[in-house]
Amino acid sequence: MSELSYKVIVGLEIHVQLNTRTKMFCGCALSFGEEANSRVCPVCLGLPGALPVMNRQAVEHAFLAAMALNCRVAEFTKWDRKSYYYPDLPKNYQISQYDLPLGGPGYIEIPLEDGTTKRIRIRRVHLEEDAGKNVHTAGNYSQVDLNRAGTPLLEIVTEPDMNSPEQVRALAVELQRIVRYLGISEADMQKGHMRFEPNVNLVIERAGQQFTTPIAEVKNLNSFRALERSVAYEIRRQLDDFLETGRTMQTGNKSTRGWDDAREATVLQREKEEAHDYRYFPDPDLVPVTTTAQWLDEVRAKLCELPLQRQVRYVREYGLSDYDAGVLTADRSTADFFEQAVRDAGDPKRVCNLLTQVGLKLANERGRDLPGLGLRPNDVAELAGMVSTGTVSASAANTLLGAMVETGKKPGVLAQELNLVQKSDAGELEAIIDQILAANPTAVADVTSGGKKSRKARGFLLGRVMQKTKGQANPKVAAEILDRKLS
Amino acid sequence: MTPVDELTAIELRDRIAAGQISSVEATQAALDRISRLDSTIGAFLVVFGDRALQVARDVDRRIATRQPVGPLAGVPLAVKDVMCTSFGATTCGSRMLQDFHCPSDATVIRKLLAADAVILGKTNMDEFAMGSSTETSGLRRTVNPWDRSRVPGGSSGGSAAAVAARLCSAALGSDTGGSIRQPASFCGVVGLKPTYGRVSRYGLVAYGSSLDQIGPLTQTVADAAILMNVIAGHDPADSTSVNEQVAPVDNYLQKLDEPVEGLRVGVTPSFNAGAEPAVQQAVNSAIDIYRGAGAEIVEIDMPHLDYAIAAYYVIATAEASSNLARYDGVHYGYRTPDPQDYIEVYTKSREEAFGKEVKRRIMLGTYALSSGYYDAYYLKALKVRNLIRGDFVRAFEQCDAICMPVAPTTAFRIGEKVDDPLKMYLSDIYTIAVNLAGIPGISVPCGFDDAGLPIGLQILTPAFSEAKLLRVARMYEARTDWHTRRPAIGG
Numbered sequence: 008m009s010e011l012s013y014k015v016i017v018g019l020e021i022h023v024q025l026n027t028r029t030k031m032f033c034g035c036a037l038s039f040g041e042e043a044n045s046r047v048c049p050v051c052l053g054l055p056g057a058l059p060v061m062n063r064q065a066v067e068h069a070f071l072a073a074m075a076l077n078c079r080v081a082e083f084t085k086w087d088r089k090s091y092y093y094p095d096l097p098k099n100y101q102i103s104q105y106d107l108p109l110g111g112p113g114y115i116e117i118p119l120e121d122g123t124t125k126r127i128r129i130r131r132v133h134l135e136e137d138a139g140k141n142v143h144t145a146g147n148y149s150q151v152d153l154n155r156a157g158t159p160l161l162e163i164v165t166e167p168d169m170n171s172p173e174q175v176r177a178l179a180v181e182l183q184r185i186v187r188y189l190g191i192s193e194a195d196m197q198k199g200h201m202r203f204e205p206n207v208n209l210v211i212e213r214a215g216q217q218f219t220t221p222i223a224e225v226k227n228l229n230s231f232r233a234l235e236r237s238v239a240y241e242i243r244r245q246l247d248d249f250l251e252t253g254r255t256m257q258t259g260n261k262s263t264r265g266w267d268d269a270r271e272a273t274v275l276q277r278e279k280e281e282a283h284d285y286r287y288f289p290d291p292d293l294v295p296v297t298t299t300a301q302w303l304d305e306v307r308a309k310l311c312e313l314p315l316q317r318q319v320r321y322v323r324e325y326g327l328s329d330y331d332a333g334v335l336t337a338d339r340s341t342a343d344f345f346e347q348a349v350r351d352a353g354d355p356k357r358v359c360n361l362l363t364q365v366g367l368k369l370a371n372e373r374g375r376d377l378p379g380l381g382l383r384p385n386d387v388a389e390l391a392g393m394v395s396t397g398t399v400s401a402s403a404a405n406t407l408l409g410a411m412v413e414t415g416k417k418p419g420v421l422a423q424e425l426n427l428v429q430k431s432d433a434g435e436l437e438a439i440i441d442q443i444l445a446a447n448p449t450a451v452a453d454v455t456s457g458g459k460k461s462r463k464a465r466g467f468l469l470g471r472v473m474q475k476t477k478g479q480a481n482p483k484v485a486a487e488i489l490d491r492k493l494s
Numbered sequence: 495m496t497p498v499d500e501l502t503a504i505e506l507r508d509r510i511a512a513g514q515i516s517s518v519e520a521t522q523a524a525l526d527r528i529s530r531l532d533s534t535i536g537a538f539l540v541v542f543g544d545r546a547l548q549v550a551r552d553v554d555r556r557i558a559t560r561q562p563v564g565p566l567a568g569v570p571l572a573v574k575d576v577m578c579t580s581f582g583a584t585t586c587g588s589r590m591l592q593d594f595h596c597p598s599d600a601t602v603i604r605k606l607l608a609a610d611a612v613i614l615g616k617t618n619m620d621e622f623a624m625g626s627s628t629e630t631s632g633l634r635r636t637v638n639p640w641d642r643s644r645v646p647g648g649s650s651g652g653s654a655a656a657v658a659a660r661l662c663s664a665a666l667g668s669d670t671g672g673s674i675r676q677p678a679s680f681c682g683v684v685g686l687k688p689t690y691g692r693v694s695r696y697g698l699v700a701y702g703s704s705l706d707q708i709g710p711l712t713q714t715v716a717d718a719a720i721l722m723n724v725i726a727g728h729d730p731a732d733s734t735s736v737n738e739q740v741a742p743v744d745n746y747l748q749k750l751d752e753p754v755e756g757l758r759v760g761v762t763p764s765f766n767a768g769a770e771p772a773v774q775q776a777v778n779s780a781i782d783i784y785r786g787a788g789a790e791i792v793e794i795d796m797p798h799l800d801y802a803i804a805a806y807y808v809i810a811t812a813e814a815s816s817n818l819a820r821y822d823g824v825h826y827g828y829r830t831p832d833p834q835d836y837i838e839v840y841t842k843s844r845e846e847a848f849g850k851e852v853k854r855r856i857m858l859g860t861y862a863l864s865s866g867y868y869d870a871y872y873l874k875a876l877k878v879r880n881l882i883r884g885d886f887v888r889a890f891e892q893c894d895a896i897c898m899p900v901a902p903t904t905a906f907r908i909g910e911k912v913d914d915p916l917k918m919y920l921s922d923i924y925t926i927a928v929n930l931a932g933i934p935g936i937s938v939p940c941g942f943d944d945a946g947l948p949i950g951l952q953i954l955t956p957a958f959s960e961a962k963l964l965r966v967a968r969m970y971e972a973r974t975d976w977h978t979r980r981p982a983i984g985g
Contacts, residue, residue, distance in 0.1 A: 049597060053820045055586070055699040056578040056600055058732050088816050090863075092840055099819035149836070151824065286863040288872060291703035291813055294733050 013211040015242055017175050018130075018167035020204040021182060022160045023192050024137070025068045030157035031136040032059030032102060032293075038154035039198050043142070051157035053097030058292050061086070065134060065159035066109070066296060068191035070306045072161055073110030073132045075185055075313060080303060084109040085295035090286040094151050095139040103162075105287040108133035109296070115165075115185070116315055117177040122329055124315065127178055128166035135160050161192070167206065172238040175205055176231050184314040188339040196230055203228040207241040208256065211249055220245040221254060222261045225273055237266045240273050317342055325355035334363050341367065341377045344384055353388030354395050357404075361387055365408045380412050387411075390418040397481050403427040429481040433488060436472070436480055440488050443471045454493050465489070498524045503569050503663040503717040510568040513557060517550035517568025520663075521612050524570040528614070528661050531983060536636040537646075537656035539575050540582050541615035546570065549612045556610075564609035566724055571606065572656045572665040575616035576623055577708065578697035579603055586699050587619040587631035587649075590821045590828045590847035600697020601732070602666060602708050602725045609724045614662050617652025621849045622818060623673055623701040625649050626921050629912045630851040637908065638680060639981040640947055644905040647677030653711045654681040659983055664712040664721055668698055670705045671806055672900070672925025675937035678711055679900035679950025682939045682979065684967070685711045686718045689957045690932035691736035692743075694729030700817040702810035703734075705929040714977055715938065715968045719746035722960060741958035753969050754962060759784045760794040760893030768923060769902040776941030776949040777899050783973050784897070794889040794896065798881040802927035803919060805882070808862045808875035809930070815859030818852065854915060879930045886931045886956070895966045896954040899924050900937045904947035924952060934960050936967050939976035948976075 029036060033050035049057035073080050087105035110132030116124045137160045139153035163182070169175045183201060186192040194200050208222040223245065225237045241264075248254060264273040289295075312320075314336045321332035336342045341362070348358045362377065366387075370377050387408070394404045399422050410421045422428050430436055444451055453464035472485045497506055497520040509515045525543050532538050553568040578584050578596035585591045599607070606613060620630040628636045628651025636651045638644040639659040646655040650667025654677030657665050667674040669687035678685025686709045693708045700706060710721035726743045729735045761781055766774055785791055823829035823843025830842035848856070862871035889896060901921055911918040928935040933954055940951035951970065955963040971977055 052825065054578075054596065054826070055584065055591065055594070055820070056596065056697040058696050058734075060731060060733055090816055090819060092819070092822065094824045094836055097820060097825055099822055100816055284865045286816070286860065286865070286868075288812060288816070288863050288868070292700075292733065 011211060011213045013209045013246065015170050015238075016167045016208050016210060017169040017238055018206045019165045019169065019175060019178060020206070021163045021165075021179070022202045023072075023163065023182070023186055023194065024198075024200040025065050025159040025161055026190075026192050027062055027064045027068065027159055029062060031062050031065050031134070031159040033157055035157065037158055041154055043150070043152040044154060046154045047156070051097070052153060053156075059102060059290075061293060061296070062159060067306050068159075068189075069109055069132065069134045069161050070298075070303065071189050071191055071309055072163070072186060073113065074307055074310055075189055076110065076113040076115050076129045076132060076163070078113030078129055078132055079111035080298065081107060081109050081111065082298050083107065083295060084298075086290040086293040087287045088290045089135075091283070093138065094149065095141045095153075095156070097139065097153060097156055101136060101138065102290055102293070103135035104133035115178065115181060117174065117181045118315055118318070118333075119177065120173065125168075125174065127168040127174075130164040130166050132161065132163050135162060161186075172235045172242070175238050176235040179203060179231055179234055181315060184337060188311060188314055189309070190339070199229050201229065203234045205234065205238050205241075207238055207245070209242065209245050209249070211246075218249065218253075219256045220249050221256045223264050223273065224261065225264050225266055226276065228266055233266050233268060236271060237273055240271065244273065311339065314339075314342075325349070325359070327355065327359055331359050331363055334367070335359060338376065344377050344382075347384035348387045348391070351385040351388035353384075353391040357391035357394050358387060360401070361391060361404060361408050365405045369409065369412055381415060382408075382411060386418055393418060393422065397429055397483065398422065399427050399429055400478075400482070403429070403478075426477065426479060428479060430476050430479045430484075433484060436476075436485055437488055439475055439480075440472060440485070440492060443468060443475065444492060447471065451493065465493070498527060498570060498663055499660045501663070502713045503566070503571075504714075504720055506663055507566060507569050507720070510553070511557060511563065517553040517557075517612060518547060520568060521546050521550040521570045521614070524614055524662055527659075531659055532661060534637065534642060535639055535655050535659050535661070535983070536634050537617050537652045537659065537661055538572065538615045539585060539587070539618050539633055539652070542582060542613060545581060546612050546614050549610075553610050553612070564611070564724075565720060566606065567610035568612060569663050570612045570614045572614050572617050572653055572662040573603065573606070574619050574650050574653045574665070574667045576619055576668050576699045576701075577603055577616075577666065578699065579613070579616065582616060584616075584699065585633060586622045587628075587633055588621045588847065588849070588852070589632040590844075592633065592828065594827050596697070598697070601694035601729045603697065605725050606666075611724075617650070617656055617665060619652055620649035620673075621852050622699070622814070623649040623668055623670055623706075624814070624851050624855050626672070626676060626918050627906070627908075627912065628652060628677070629908065630849055632847075632849050635908075638905045638947075639983050640682065641905065641945070643907055644947065645680065645908055647680030647901075647905060649673040649677075650685075650711060651677045651680075654678050654683055654685065657681070657683045657711050657713060658981055660980065664710060664717050666708055666721070666725070667711050668701075668706055668708050669925075669929065670702045670707075670810060671929050672922045674709045674711060675900050675925050675928075675935055675950065675952060676922070678937040679948065679952075680905040682948030682950075682976070682981070683711055683713060684715055684718050684939070684971075684977065685709065685937045685950075686722065686960070686964075687928065687935050688722065688726065688960055689736075689741075689934045690929075691734055692741070692934070692958065692960065693725050694727070694732040694735045696729055696731040700813070702813040702929075703817060704813060705806075705810055707929075715936075715964055715971045716747065716750055718936070718967075719750050719964045722746045722964070726960070736958070744961040746961055746964050749961070750964055750968050751972070752965060753787065754894060754965050757784065757787075757789040757895065757966065757969070758792050758893040759789045760792050760889050760896040762794060762796055762799075762896070762898055765796060765799055766898055769899045770904070770943070772941075772943035773899045773902065773904070773949050777897065777951055780940045780951045780970060781897055783970055787969055787973065792893045794892055796885045796889060796927075798878065798885050799927050801878045802882055802930055803923060805875040805878035806922070806926040806930060807858065807919060808871050809879065811855040811859030812862045812872050812875075813859065815856045815863065818848075818856055821847070823847075851915070882927050883931045886927075886933055886954075890956045894955065894962065898952050898954075900950035900952040901925070904943045904945070904949055928954055933957050934963050936963055938967050938971055939979070940970070940974070941976060942979075948979075
C-alpha cells in the first residue's frame with residue numbers, strides 16, 4: 008500500500024442562546040424547565056394576527072459579540088423568513104437573517120496546546136429565533152412545547168480553518184469564555200445554551216495525488232466532549248470510507264449525521280444533502296435595522312479585554328503559569344476579582360494560589376461565582392501579604408480564607424482567633440528548641456554525627472518544635488535556630 | 495324609520511350623546527334589521543346580540559349619569575372577520591379557522607371598544623381576504639344589496655353590504671389590493687384605505703403583510719373621518735406602524751368641510767379607457783364637478799401602472815404563501831380527522847380546509863419565492879413596486895389628488911368570474927397600485943349604471959395625507975347626492 012497522509016478540515020456553526028430578559032420578538036421571559044407552554048404569548052405561538060417586535064437588547068448583544076469577534080458590523084441589516092415545516096416551528100418559518108447578517112467577516116484567536124494561538128476566520132454572525140421542542144413521551148402521538156420558541160439565538164459560522172478535534176474544542180471553549188465575558192450568554196452547556204455543528208472532511212494525499220472526502224455535518228452537539236469526539240470519529244470514519252470505497256466530494260454528496268453518545272459514533276441522518284429550499288425573503292412585519300455610529304459606540308463601550316488576551320497578559324505581567332492564568336481568566340468575575348486583589352497590593356502568585364486552591368473550590372461547592380462568596384478583594388490581598396511576611400503559613404492562609412468566607416471577618420482578626428499566627432520571635436523559639444534538644448539527646452547525636460540518620464533526625468526535631476508550638480512556629484525561623492544550635 | 499336606517503354614524507352618535515335616542519334602541523334596531531334582512535344578504539358570519547346590547551346599556555347608563563364617553567359611544571358597528579376578537583371566533587371566512595378563538599383583541603378592536611362603539615358582529619369576506627367578490631368565502635355567500643344576483647365585491651364584501659343595507663352604521667374592512675375600495679364602489683358606500691403604517695395591523699390576520707391595511711366602510715366621508723380618528727395612530731406592537739413624530743395623526747373631522755384651496759386634480763384618461771363606458775362617464779362627470787368647484791385638472795402620466803397587477807400578484811402571493819404556512823393542523827385551527835403521520839397532518843389539513851383560491855395563491859407565491867425563480871419574480875416585482883411608487887411621487891409633484899375609477903365595472907354577477915381567476919385579478923387594475931405605493935385611497939359613490947348599480951370614484955393623495963384626502967372627497971360629496979341613495983331592500 009502506498010504512502011498516505013491527510014489534513015483535517017473543520018468549519019463550525021455555533022448557536023449561542025443570549026441571556027436577554029425577554030424573547031427575540033415578544034415580551035415572554037426566557038424559559039428553562041418551566042411547565043410546558045407556560046412561557047408563551049400570541050407572538051411566539053405564531054397565532055393569526057400576532058406581529059413580532061424586535062428585541063433591541065438582543066441586537067446589542069449580537070453587535071457586541073460581532074465586535075469581540077473582530078467582525079465588520081453592518082450599517083444596515085434586516086430580518087428574513089426561512090421557511091420549512093416542522094411541528095416545533097409554530098409559524099412554519101423562522102425569523103432569521105439571510106443575505107445581510109449583522110456581523111460580517113472577522114476572526115477569533117484560539118489557544119493551542121503549545122502555548123501559541125491560532126487565528127480562525129469567522130464568516131458571519133447573525134441573530135435568529137429558536138424553535139420549540141417536540142416531546143415524544145406521550146405514547147403514540149407527540150407533543151409540542153413552545154416555551155423555547157422565540158428565544159434569541161446568535162449563530163456564528165467559522166471558515167473551515169480548524170485542523171484537529173483539539174482545535175475545534177479550543178474554539179468552542181474560547182467562544183464560551185468570550186460570550187460569558189461579554190455578559191451576553193450564560194453559555195451553560197447543561198441548559199443547551201451552546202449547540203455546535205461541525206462540518207468535517209479530509210484532504211488526503213496518496214501517491215502524489217490529492218483527494219477530498221465528502222463533507223459530513225454533525226448536527227446539534229451540546230457538549231465540548233461530544234464535539235471533540237464526533238470530529239475525531241469523523242476523521243477515522245472518513246479515512247476508512249475513503250480507503251474502502253475511494254469516494255470523494257461531489258456536488259450534492261454532503262451528508263448530515265447525528266452523534267450517538269452511548270455508542271460514541273456519528274450516525275447517518277441524510278445521505279444526500281437535500282435540495283432544501285428555504286424560500287428566504289425579507290420579513291415584511293419587521294423594519295430593517297440601520298445602525299448609527301453613536302449606537303455602535305454605546306455598544307462598543309461594553310467591550311472588554313477578551314479572556315485569551317487577559318490570560319496571556321497574566322503570564323507576562325504577573326509571572327503566573329499558563330494553567331493558572333487560564334483558570335483565573337475562565338470567567339470575567341474571577342479575573343476581575345483577582346485583579347482587584349492584586350491592585351490592592353496583593354502578591355499576584357499568592358493571591359492566585361489562594362483563589363485557585365481555595366476560593367474557586369468553595370465557590371464551586373456553593374454553586375456561586377467567586378464574588379458570590381462575599382470576600383473583599385482587599386482582605387484577600389491582606390491575607391496574601393500575611394503569607395509573604397511570614398505572619399501565617401501558606402497552609403494556614405488557606406484555612407483562613409475558608410474562615411473568612413464563613414464569618415466575613417478580617418484575616419488578621421481570624422488569625423488571632425484561630426491561633427494561626429506563626430511564632431517568628433527568635434527568643435521564644437530558642438527557648439523551646441533548647442528544651443527539645445535537651446529532651447532528645449539521641450536525635451541530637453544522630454544529627455551531629457552527620458551519618459545516614461542525620462536528615463531524618465533533623466526532621467524529627469523540627470517536627471517536635473512544630474508540635475510543641477501547635478504548628479505556629481515559623482518553619483523557616485525554627486529551622487535556622489535549630490541548624491545554628493546543631494552545627 | 496329606525497335609527498340605523500336613517501342616520502349616519504355621526505348623526506346617531508350625536509343623538510345618543512344628547513339622549514334623544516338610546517344606544518340600546520339603536521343597537522336593537524340594527525339587530526332587528528340583521529335578523530330580518532341578513533338571511534338574504536349574508537353579510538354577517540356572527541352576530542353578538544347579547545354582548546352588543548350589554549355594551550349599549552352600559553353606554554346609555556354612562557350618558558344618563560353624565561360620565562364621559564368615547565367618540566363612537568353607542569354606535570353599532572360591524573368588523574370584517576379578519577380582525578382578532580377575544581369574543582366569538584375569528585374565521586377569516588375559512589373553514590381552516592371556523593372554530594378558532596383568539597385570546598386577545600386586535601389593536602383596532604381595542605380602540606373601537608375604548609371609543610365605546612358597539613360591535614354588532616363580524617362580517618363575511620373572501621377566504622383570508624383573497625378575492626374580489628366575497629365568493630371565495632368558505633363559510634357563507636354574500637350578495638349585493640342593490641342586486642341580489644350580483645356580488646358585493648371583495649374581499650370586504652360583508653362589511654360593504656352591511657353598510658349599504660344599513661345593517662350597521664359603519665364597518666371596518668381591510669384592503670390589500672382594493673378590498674375596501676372595490677366593495678365600497680360595488681355597494682355604493684364610502685371606503686377608505688389609509689396609508690400603509692397609519693393604522694395598526696396588530697391582530698389583523700395577515701394576507702400580504704406589506705400591503706394590508708385596515709380602514710373604514712361608511713355611509714359618508716365624515717363617518718370615515720370619525721372612524722379614522724379612532725383607529726389611526728402608532729402601535730408599539732406593530733413595527734410597521736408609523737411613528738407619530740414622523741407622520742402626525744390629524745383630527746380628520748376638524749377641517750373636513752373646508753374645500754382645499756387651489757386644488758389640482760390629476761387625471762389619467764388613457765388609463766381610464768379600460769373601464770366600462772358608464773364608469774368612465776361617471777368618473778368624468780365627477781372630474782367636472784371638481785372643475786366646477788374651481789379645481790385645476792392636470793393630466794398625469796403613470797407609465798408603470800400597467801405592470802401593477804403582475805407585480806402585485808407576485809408580492810402579495812409570496813407573502814401569503816409564508817403568512818398562511820402556520821395553518822398546519824398542528825397548533826390550532828382545522829386538523830384532518832385521521833392522519834397517519836405528521837406530514838399528513840399538514841397536507842390533509844391544508845388540502846381539506848383551504849379553498850381553491852387560497853391554494854392557488856399559496857402555490858403562486860411559493861413558486862415565486864423558490865430558489866432559482868426569486869430574482870425573476872419576487873425581486874423584479876419589488877423593482878416594479880419602486881417604479882410605481884416613483885410614478886406617484888412624480889404625479890403628486892403636479893397635483894394634490896388623483897381621480898380615477900375604483901373598478902373597471904360595476905358589480906358583476908355571482909359566478910361570472912369565479913372560475914376565471916385572471917379575469918377576476920384584472921378587476922383590481924385601478925386599486926392595486928395604491929397598495930403597492932402604500933398611499934391612501936378612498937372610494938366615494940359617484941353615480942349608477944343603466945342597471946342601477948353604484949359606481950365609485952377613487953381619489954388618491956400622498957402618503958399620510960388622509961386629512962387632505964378626506965377633504966377632497968368631501969368637496970365632491972357636498973356637491974352630489976349619490977351617497978344618500980339607498981338600495982331598495984325593504985324594511
